[in-house]
Amino acid sequence: MGMAAAESQFHVLAVDDSSLDRKLIERLxxxxxxxxxxxxxxYKALEFLGLGQGIESNDPNALSTSPQEVEVNLIxxxxxxxxxxxxxxxxxxxxxxxxxxxxxxxxxxENVPARISRCLEEGAEEFFLKPVxxxxxxxLKPHMMKTKxxxxxxxxxxxxxxxxxxxxxxxxxxxxxxxxxIKILTLQSELEPKQVHLQVVQQEEQTLSNxxxxxxxxxxxxxxxxxxxxxxxxxx
Amino acid sequence: xxAHVAQLQMQYRNYILSLYQQGFxxxxxxxxxxxxxxxSPDFVAEVLSLFFDDCVKLVGNMAxxxxxxxxxxxxxxxxxxxxxxxxxxxxxAKRVKxxxxxxxxxxxxxxxxxxxxxxxxxxxxxxxxxxxxxDMFNLEKQIVQAGGIVPQVDIN
Numbered sequence: 001m002g003m004a005a006a007e008s009q010f011h012v013l014a015v016d017d018s019s020l021d022r023k024l025i026e027r028l029x030x031x032x033x034x035x036x037x038x039x040x041x042x043y044k045a046l047e048f049l050g051l052g053q054g055i056e057s058n059d060p061n062a063l064s065t066s067p068q069e070v071e072v073n074l075i076x077x078x079x080x081x082x083x084x085x086x087x088x089x090x091x092x093x094x095x096x097x098x099x100x101x102x103x104x105x106x107x108x109x110e111n112v113p114a115r116i117s118r119c120l121e122e123g124a125e126e127f128f129l130k131p132v133x134x135x136x137x138x139x140l141k142p143h144m145m146k147t148k149x150x151x152x153x154x155x156x157x158x159x160x161x162x163x164x165x166x167x168x169x170x171x172x173x174x175x176x177x178x179x180x181x182i183k184i185l186t187l188q189s190e191l192e193p194k195q196v197h198l199q200v201v202q203q204e205e206q207t208l209s210n211x212x213x214x215x216x217x218x219x220x221x222x223x224x225x226x227x228x229x230x231x232x233x234x235x236x
Numbered sequence: 237x238x239a240h241v242a243q244l245q246m247q248y249r250n251y252i253l254s255l256y257q258q259g260f261x262x263x264x265x266x267x268x269x270x271x272x273x274x275x276s277p278d279f280v281a282e283v284l285s286l287f288f289d290d291c292v293k294l295v296g297n298m299a300x301x302x303x304x305x306x307x308x309x310x311x312x313x314x315x316x317x318x319x320x321x322x323x324x325x326x327x328x329a330k331r332v333k334x335x336x337x338x339x340x341x342x343x344x345x346x347x348x349x350x351x352x353x354x355x356x357x358x359x360x361x362x363x364x365x366x367x368x369x370x371d372m373f374n375l376e377k378q379i380v381q382a383g384g385i386v387p388q389v390d391i392n
Contacts, residue, residue: 020286020323027271027279080318109322131264131326 009035010144015045015077032137042084049099072102073147079108094123103143107132241384248375252389260365265328266391290323291362298355314343332361
């Protein structure tokens with residue numbers, strides 16, 4: 001864990017409910033030498049980051065499968081998605097102390113100035129109009145360099161701290177229990193209100209995704225689908 | 237150089253140019269092609285396949301939404317149009333995208349007859365594009381089978 005992988009690629013988490021657009025952004029990012037993970041919803045993005053159900057299981061191992069090993073250097077997300085919009089995702093990421101420093105880029109097929117400024121005000125690094133082009137991704141190069149340098153510095157500092165913590169530990173067979181314990185507590189307490197929200201929202205999303213195709217195909221308009229359509233038909 | 241291959245290549249070039257000139261494709265399609273390489277040799281075909289899958293699904297949804305005895309949910313129709321507009325924009329399907337722009341306005345105006353007509357046009361248009369692109373892929377295949385390389389076509 002303390003080993004710095006000097007040649008590790010810049011890892012982008014791409015979020016889009018359209019499989020076509022996911023494929024496109026993935027290819028674009030790969031061509032820019034990025035490692036890419038694509039997910040089809042904000043919920044899955046949060047899960048991947050480790051802000052999902054993994055934490056509340058009180059399983060210390062859950063944490064070790066998230067950020068530390070699957071570090072995300074940038075999130076690029078579509079704005080208009082059912083359930084959790086890109087804006088919602090942006091807010092959650094920026095309000096989490098663990099991930100607020102991950103740059104978030106918003107993509108949208110619509111050029112709505114109010115939408116763009118709202119996202120930028122909430123902390124989005126960039127706002128790309130779709131279809132995204134290679135030139136847009138060039139704007140991300142500075143972010144790539146900044147994140148890489150920062151993490152290299154952090155790794156240099158972390159090494160001696162890990163040694164100290166291990167030496168002070170009462171039960172040496174468990175790796176840094178106090179460190180891990182504190183980490184879990186911090187994340188849990190900060191996330192408590194949101195965890196409940198996420199739980200409820202995740203359940204809703206499951207139902208939504210199960211029923212989504214069905215309701216669309218049957219031409220039924222359910223309450224669940226309303227927010228999505230409003231999102232699309234109203235200006236902001 | 238083999239005369240047969242050269243002839244096929246010229247045919248291919250002219251065909252591609254005509255697709256752009258007739259407004260079937262725009263520069264986003266060019267971008268798609270530029271993303272294809274030896275590492276991802278079927279990228280364009282895969283993306284187009286996703287696009288046409290979207291067309292079938294979304295047109296079906298819209299047909300069902302417009303086939304209501306009683307009130308039509310134009311919001312729902314509009315949501316599907318929005319998705320189709322996004323997909324067509326992402327692949328460079330210029331005519332389909334143009335129709336979607338009109339369609340969106342018709343949904344907002346809750347113009348039932350207009351929507352029904354527009355949907356029919358969308359249906360025809362994406363199927364036409366599909367057939368044209370199939371011809372394009374067939375030409376590519378013929379060139380390769382004849383021992384040639386598929387030329388990069390400069391649109392400008």
